[in-house]
Every structure is written in structure tokens, then in C-alpha cells.
Amino acid sequence: MNHILGFIGSGNIGQAMLGGVLKAKLLDNSQIIVSDVDQQKLEFVHNTYGIKTTDDSRVLAAEADVIILAIKPGIYDVVLHSIKDLINKHQIIVTIAAGKSMADVESIIGADTKIVRAMPNTPALVNEGMTGLCCNANVSAAELQEIKVIFESFGQAEIISEALIDTVVGIGSSSPAYVFMFIEALADGGVRGGMSRNTAYKFAAQAVLGSAKMVLETGLHPGALKDMVCSPGGTTIESVASLENDGFRSAVIKAVKVCTDKSKLLSSK
The missing domain is CATH 1.10.3730.10 (ProC C-terminal domain-like)
Structure with a gap:
């Protein structure tokens, strides 16, 4: 992959995904950037994985081609509003949150944005995760497949319709x-x-x-x-x-x- 991959948030799921991507050698260290407001987490991520970190999500949004929002649902709107003016039609936004539809994200950053909705689970921490994936009409089949490869680096993934995403929460x-x-x-x-x-x-x-x-x-x-x-x-x-x-x-x-x-x-x- 030739993308710059950004993780907004470096909690358990974020670090599980980051570790999976690096272990699978999908990207090298120079192609990944992580942002978080928690300086201790940033220090740990930088020292453990040797990647670029920042406490400013806008810095990340200006650099990354694929942005994974590995944050709590309660702060999604705040983060999206803070970076929306930096998002362009070529970037892919990947959401990981129950209760946040693609339409919710589009309403903040624009209907012409490429959005993938992902629903992983905690066994990703031991590279045995299971993720359901869906996307809006702006994402091509090839782009969705590239995102699927990212999630398969720490488990398995299936492409589904957004209508089934709540069932994925229940069973996955x-x-x-x-x-x-x-x-x-x-x-x-x-x-x-x-x-x-x-x-x-x-x-x-x-x-x-x-x-x-x-x-x-x-x-x-x-x-x-x-x-x-x-x-x-x-x-x-x-x-x-x-x-x-x-x-x-x-x-x-x-x-x-x-x-x-x-x-x-x-x-x-």
C-alpha cells in the first residue's frame, strides 16, 4: 500500500489495528501517524512502534490518506467538526462506533466524502478479531478491498450492508x-x-x-x-x-x- 494511514485515537482497538498492520507489513513505520490527546499513550505508541505521533488531530487529517477514527462514540462529532475543513474527496474516513451511521458522518463532513464503517471486536488484540465492513457510494470496490486487507491483518473481515451493522454488534x-x-x-x-x-x-x-x-x-x-x-x-x-x-x-x-x-x-x- 502507498497510503499514509492515520489513527485518531490510540486505545486498545487502535493499538491492536496498528500492531496488526505493522506485523503484516502492509505499511512501514513512515507511512503511519497516530494522534491522541493522551500524552502517555502517544509516548508508548512512539516508543513501541517507532511511528510519528501528534496531539493534534488536524495535523493528522492534513497528512493521512486513510483516517481511522478509533475513538469513543461520544466524541465523534467534536473530532469530525474539528477536522472537516481539512478533509478532501480523495481521503477515506473509517469509523468504528456503534450508533454512528455513515449518514451521521456525512452530515458533518459532507456527502461527497469517502466513508467506510467498520465494526471490529476486542479479539483484535490477539490478532483474532472479526470485523463487519460497509461503505458509502463514494468508495470504490478496490478501495473497500484495501480497507478490508487492513482489518484482516488482525483477524477476519466480511463486507456487509449497513442494514446489518446492528446485527454485527450483537453477534460480533x-x-x-x-x-x-x-x-x-x-x-x-x-x-x-x-x-x-x-x-x-x-x-x-x-x-x-x-x-x-x-x-x-x-x-x-x-x-x-x-x-x-x-x-x-x-x-x-x-x-x-x-x-x-x-x-x-x-x-x-x-x-x-x-x-x-x-x-x-x-x-x-
Whole structure:
């Protein structure tokens, strides 16, 4: 890539993306600039990655070809208003925030701006992120593919319609929290059976990791993989029956729905 890539914000997600891009060698250090109001974060980023940093987002906006807004939704409008006069029709603005539609961004910086909306999740921190991507009509297919490559440097990415972005929040961006709860609950079961807490976490987390890889790498239906573990009259089918009786799957489906509904509510404000 021949772009100058800018990150406004250097929190966990911003640093995860930055690290992924550099590790994948998509760009070298001289092609990246980071801005943040937190001087400690800027110092850490500069010392860790050897890239240019600034505490002025306008400096970044004047230099970067692709600008990733890795900031909290609550300050999006303030930041966009501060840089809008520097944005030109050739730059690509990448947003990462629930409740901030492309139309919201266009209303501030102009309808002729190239905008990509991305919805990643926290496993990006360990290069296993999952991101949903969509764009407005000003972004070409080739440009969207280049942005997709950036997000694939720290996980996987899928191009979707913006109409599905709230569902992505429910099943992708927020779902690591559900999985962490499941791992914690599995570990609690292990502790109840006499296992140490640390050992129980290791067993539970590795079971989730391995199971997820089986779904992704075998291409088999999750139900078929479940059936492979369930011997007739065995221990696993007994626990599966217990989970079904307690509404395990319906609870997860409901959790995704309420999360999606909340995201839609934020988008409507």
C-alpha cells in the first residue's frame, strides 16, 4: 500500500489495528501517524512502534490518506467538526462506533466524502478479531478491498450492508462478553468439581478456542460437530439435555437480539 494511514485515537482497538498492520507489513513505520490527546499513550505508541505521533488531530487529517477514527462514540462529532475543513474527496474516513451511521458522518463532513464503517471486536488484540465492513457510494470496490486487507491483518473481515451493522454488534462486537461469561461459568463448574481456578480457566478457554477452530476449519455444521461428541447414553448428551432444559440457546439468541435492538436505538438518536 502507498497510503499514509492515520489513527485518531490510540486505545486498545487502535493499538491492536496498528500492531496488526505493522506485523503484516502492509505499511512501514513512515507511512503511519497516530494522534491522541493522551500524552502517555502517544509516548508508548512512539516508543513501541517507532511511528510519528501528534496531539493534534488536524495535523493528522492534513497528512493521512486513510483516517481511522478509533475513538469513543461520544466524541465523534467534536473530532469530525474539528477536522472537516481539512478533509478532501480523495481521503477515506473509517469509523468504528456503534450508533454512528455513515449518514451521521456525512452530515458533518459532507456527502461527497469517502466513508467506510467498520465494526471490529476486542479479539483484535490477539490478532483474532472479526470485523463487519460497509461503505458509502463514494468508495470504490478496490478501495473497500484495501480497507478490508487492513482489518484482516488482525483477524477476519466480511463486507456487509449497513442494514446489518446492528446485527454485527450483537453477534460480533459484543459477543466476546458472552463467550467470556461462558468460559467463566465452565470454569466455575470445574472448580465445583475440585479443580483449581487457574487450571479450570485453561481447560475452559482451550475448549472454546479449539471448538471455534473446528467450526472455521472443518466447514461442518456446528450441530454435526456437537453430535460427534454426544455418544448414545453418554455424559455429553446428558449435559446437552440439561442446557436445553434451562433454555441455553434461547437465552443466547435473546441476548443477541437485545444487543442488536440497543444498537439500533443508539443509531436512531
